[in-house]
Amino acid sequence: MSQTVAIATLGCKTNQFESAAIEEQLRGAGYTIVPFEEGADLVVVNTCTVTARTDAQSRNLIRRARRLNLQSRIIVTGCYAQVEPEALRRIPGVAMVIGNDEKKDLLRYLAEERERQLVATDGLARGRGGVALSLTSFTDRSRAFLQIQNGCDAFCSYCIIPYARGSSRSVPFDEVVERVERLVGSGYHEVVLTGIHMGAYGLDLDPKSSLTELVLAIEERTEIPRLRLGSIEPNEITDRLIERMATSDRICPHLHIPMQSGSDSVLKRMNRHYDAGFFHRLVEKIHRSVPEVAIGVDVIAGFPGETEEEFDQTWRLIDHLPLSHLHVFPYSRRPGTPAAEMAEQLDGALIRERAAKLRSLGEAKARRYAERFVGRVLELVVEGGEEDGWRRGLSRNYLGVQFRGEAEPGDRVWVRVEEWTAAGLRGSLM
Ligand code: SF4
Numbered sequence: 001m002s003q004t005v006a007i008a009t010l011g012c013k014t015n016q017f018e019s020a021a022i023e024e025q026l027r028g029a030g031y032t033i034v035p036f037e038e039g040a041d042l043v044v045v046n047t048c049t050v051t052a053r054t055d056a057q058s059r060n061l062i063r064r065a066r067r068l069n070l071q072s073r074i075i076v077t078g079c080y081a082q083v084e085p086e087a088l089r090r091i092p093g094v095a096m097v098i099g100n101d102e103k104k105d106l107l108r109y110l111a112e113e114r115e116r117q118l119v120a121t122d123g124l125a126r127g128r129g130g131v132a133l134s135l136t137s138f139t140d141r142s143r144a145f146l147q148i149q150n151g152c153d154a155f156c157s158y159c160i161i162p163y164a165r166g167s168s169r170s171v172p173f174d175e176v177v178e179r180v181e182r183l184v185g186s187g188y189h190e191v192v193l194t195g196i197h198m199g200a201y202g203l204d205l206d207p208k209s210s211l212t213e214l215v216l217a218i219e220e221r222t223e224i225p226r227l228r229l230g231s232i233e234p235n236e237i238t239d240r241l242i243e244r245m246a247t248s249d250r251i252c253p254h255l256h257i258p259m260q261s262g263s264d265s266v267l268k269r270m271n272r273h274y275d276a277g278f279f280h281r282l283v284e285k286i287h288r289s290v291p292e293v294a295i296g297v298d299v300i301a302g303f304p305g306e307t308e309e310e311f312d313q314t315w316r317l318i319d320h321l322p323l324s325h326l327h328v329f330p331y332s333r334r335p336g337t338p339a340a341e342m343a344e345q346l347d348g349a350l351i352r353e354r355a356a357k358l359r360s361l362g363e364a365k366a367r368r369y370a371e372r373f374v375g376r377v378l379e380l381v382v383e384g385g386e387e388d389g390w391r392r393g394l395s396r397n398y399l400g401v402q403f404r405g406e407a408e409p410g411d412r413v414w415v416r417v418e419e420w421t422a423a424g425l426r427g428s429l430m
Contacts, residue, residue, distance in 0.1 A: 002030050002031060002032050003030075003031050003032070003040075003041040003042055004031070004032045004033075004034045004038070004040040004041050004042070005026050005031040005032070005033055005034070005040050005041065005042040005043070005044065006033070006034050006035060006036040006038065006039075006040035006042075006043050006044070006065070007019050007022060007023050007026075007033070007036075007043075007044045007046065008036050008043070008044070008045050008046065008061045008065070009046040009078075010046065010047055010048035010054055010057055010058055010061070010078070011046075011047070011048025011050060011054060011078065011079065012048070012050075012194070012196075013145045013147075013192065013194040013230055014147050014150065014194050014195060014196055015046055015048060015078055015079070016145060017133070017135075017145045017146065017147040017194055018046065018100075018103055018133050018147070019044070019046045020135050020145070021103075021133035021135040022044060022046070022103060022106060022133070024135045025106065025107055026042075026044075026106075026107070029107055029110075036061075036064075036065070036068075037068065038068075039065075039068030039069030039072060040069065040072060041069075041071070041072065041073065042072065042073050042075065042110075043065040043069075043072045043073070043074045043075065044075045044077065044106075045058065045061050045062050045065065045074065045075070045076050045077070045078070046077055046078040046103075047061075047076060047077065047078035047079060047080035047081055047088075048078060048079055048080060049078075049079040049080040049082075049083055049084070049160055049164055049334070050079070050159075050160065050161065050332075050334075051329070051330075051332035051334075052332045052333065052334075053332065054080070055080055055084075058076075058078070058080045058088075059088075059091065062074055062076060062088070062091050062093070062094060063091065065093065066091075066092060066093035070093075072093060073095040073096075074093045074094050074095055074096075075095060075096045075098065075106070076088045076091075076094055076096070076097045076098075077097075077098045077099070077100070077102070077103055077106075078100065079100065079160070079161065079164035079165065080164075081097050081098065081099060081100075081121065082099045082100050082121050082124065082163075082164040082165075083160060083163055083164050083336065085097045085099075085119050085121050086119075089117060089119055094117065095117060095118070096109060096117065096118040096119070096120075097117075097118070097119045097120075097121065098118070098119075098120050098121065099120060099121030099122070099123055099124055100123075100124060100150075100164065100165060100166070101123030101124045101166070102120045102121065102123050103133060104133055105120075105123075124165070124166035125166075133147065142188075142190075142381055142382060142383050142384075142409040142410035142411075143188065143189075143190040143191070143192055143226075143228070143381055143383070143394070144183045144186075144188040144190065144191045144192065145191075145192045145194050145230075146176070146179055146180065146183065146191050146192065146193055146194065147171070147194050147195060148170065148171050148176050148193050148194070148195050148198065148201055148214065149168065149169065149170045149171065149195030149196065149197065149198050149200065149201045150165055150166070150168070150169055150195065150196055151165045151166045151167045151168040151169050151196055151197065152165060152167075152168055152196050152197035152200070153167055153168050153197070153200070154197060154200075154233075154271075155271060155338075156260075156270055156271050156272060157269060157270050157271040157337060157338040157339040157342075158270060158300065158303065158331065158334065158337055158339040159334070159337060160334040160336060160337055161196060163336055163337075165196050167204075168196075168197050168200040168203065168204060169204050170200075170201050170202050170203070170204055170205050170209075172205065173202070173205060173209050173213075173214060173217070176214060176218070177214075177217055177218055177221050177222060180218050180222045180224055180227075181221075181222045181223075183224070184222055184223050184224050187410065188224070188410070189224075189225045189226055189381050189410065189412045190224070190225070190226035190227075190228060190252075190381050191218075191224050191226070191227055191228070192228040192229075192230060193211075193214075193215075193227070193228070193229050193230055194230040195230065197233065198211055198229070198230055198231065198232055198236075199211055199232045199233040199235075199236025199237070200236070201214060202214065210238075211229075211232070211236070211241070212238045212240050212241045212244075215227065215229070215241060215244065215251065216240075216244060219244070219248060219250055219251065224250065225250060225412070226250060226252055226381065226396060227250055227251050227252065228252040228254060228398075229251075229252070229254070229255065229256075230256065231256045231257070231258060231298070232255065232256070232257060233257070233258060234257050234258070234259065234274050234278065234279050234282055235273060235274045235278070237255065237257065237282065237286070239285075242285065242286055242289050242290065243289065245289070245290050245293070246289040246290045252396045252397070252398070253290050253292055253293040253294065253396060253397050254293065254294040254295075254296075254396070254397055254398040255286060255293060255294070255295050255296070256295075256296045256297070256298075256327075257279075257282075257283075257295065257296070257297050257298075258297065258298040259279055259297040259298060259299055259317075259318075260272055260298060260299060260300050260303075261276075261299065261300060261303065261306075261310070261313075261314050262276045262279070262299075262313045262314035262315070262316065262317030262318060263276065263306075263309075263310035263311075263313040263314055264276055264277075264313075265310060266303050266305075266306055266310050266314070269303065269304070269305065269339075269342070270300075270303060270339070271338070276313065276317055279317070280317060280320075280321065283295060283321045283322065283323070284321075284322075287322045292372075292397055293324075293397065294324040294325070294369065294397040294398040294399070295321075295322065295323050295324055296323070296324060296325045296326070296327065296398070297318070297323055297326055297327070298326075298327045298329060299314060299318065299326060299327070299328055299329070299358055300329045300330075300331050301328055301329070301330050301331060301351055301354040301355035301357075301358050302330055302331040302346045302350060302351030302352075302354050302355065303331050303339070303346075304331070304339055304342035304343070304344050304345050304346065305342060305343070305344035305346075306331075306346060306354075311354055314358075315357065315358065315361065318358070318361055318362075318365070319361060323365050323369075324365065324366060324369035324370075324397075324398065325362060325365065325366045325369070325398075326358060326359070326361070326362030326365065326366075328355050328358045328359050328362060329355075330351045330352060330354075330355040331346070331351055333345060367420060369399075370399055370420055370424070370425050371420045373395075373397075373399060373417050373425065374417050374418065374419060374420060374425070375416075375417065375418075376416070376417055377414055377415065377416050377417075377430060378395040378396075378397075378399065378401060378414070378415055378417055378427075379395065379396060379412060379413070379414055380393025380394060380395055380401055380403075380412070380413050380414070380415055381393055381394055381410065381411070381412055382407045382408060382409050382410060382411045382412075382413060383400075383409060384409060385409065389404060390402040390403070390404060390426075391403055391404070391405065391407050393407075393413060393415065399424075399425055400424045400425065401415050401417060401424070401425045401426065401427055402423065402424060402425065402426045402427075403415045403426065403427050403428060403429050404428070404429070405428070405429035406429075407429070413429055413430075414429075414430040415427040415428065415429055415430060416428055416430060
């Protein structure tokens with residue numbers, strides 16, 4: 001009787017892509033994938049360590065897996081496992097702690113008979129490199145995430161990711177194009193390119209390449225109807241990419257740009273290599289070229305030493321810019337990062353207060369952006385099942401729209417947007 005396995009994933013699109021690839025490997029090896037709540041024979045917890053909160057969520061998932069089935073063999077992987085293997089190894093029920101690079105060796109580890117616990121996280125340090133995991137389809141996704149790059153060499157002072165993901169490395173150019181073509185062959189209407197530091201794509205390849213060249217090649221050499229870009233650093237968005245987004249009917253008019261702060265002095269302490277003026281001009285340039293573009297930004301609230309004035313500078317810049325949504329991160333002290341050693345760590349209540357202010361600003365901007373599309377017909381890719389008689393789809397410009405009518409996850413449909421509600425935009429199927 002085949003063994004059952006459950007996979008629980010925290011964190012970014014790259015981690016989700018890797019979990020889907022692990023699932024495909026295990027399914028291919030004869031395992032039966034079951035929901036986490038069923039207490040599987042084997043449980044893979046793909047952790048995240050971007051904040052103290054995700055660390056806690058990762059530990060809770062491991063403990064829950066154990067409570068669901070005392071016999072479960074628990075495999076812990078992901079960024080938390082990479083940077084804190086010892087802390088996780090000690091949690092009862094953990095059979096293996098493997099690093100991010102070791103994810104591709106999971107089947108080999110499972111095949112090896114072993115009594116004792118396994119801890120293997122040195123692949124990154126040995127720079128075995130590459131982005132080894134690939135997959136042909138997602139079981140529960142109507143849009144396909146495709147990892148094109150891994151790792152980061154930027155070392156922003158607050159960020160633990162370079163320590164968890166290693167140096168930047170890219171999937172070979174032609175291989176990415178082939179993988180997109182395979183996903184088109186599997187029936188996907190949308191591919192989302194993801195990476196840890198996607199703007200660094202191609203710098204490590206021989207011959208060198210770039211994200212912009214890759215996007216143009218995917219558009220030229222594949223039939224993918226919708227190509228969406230994951231997060232790109234502000235100083236890595238090229239004019240050519242903006243121009244192509246302005247004229248293309250396949251590159252989705254949506255950019256996600258980590259801003260992190262609108263204060264030059266804070267950006268300096270964050271070791272970010274642009275200033276508020278640059279960010280301001282970049283967003284206005286994109287907006288002039290692609291007037292309906294959705295621009296989402298990441299912003300950190302409460303960075304060490306952030307004064308009232310510095311916070312106001314961030315708030316005012318966001319308030320002024322034509323942004324469509326915000327991802328607000330309350331600063332989280334990450335042991336091992338330079339920011340964690342900075343003197344003026346702010347009080348938790350102040351951090352939460354500033355994060356709340358930014359979130360409500362973000363909600364107001366998201367509503368203002370969404371309301372611009374009431375009365376318009378939007379093309380959606382249907383996501384997930386029916387809820388209370390409503391289906392939901394995602395537009396090219398990253399708007400969620402609910403509608404009634406017959407459609408399956410993954411379908412491309414056209415909906416006339418009729419109203420903005422607290423649950424988001426609603427409309428009727430054309
Ligand atoms: S660019 Fe900065 S924030 Fe992004 S992963 Fe790299 S170090 Fe972290």
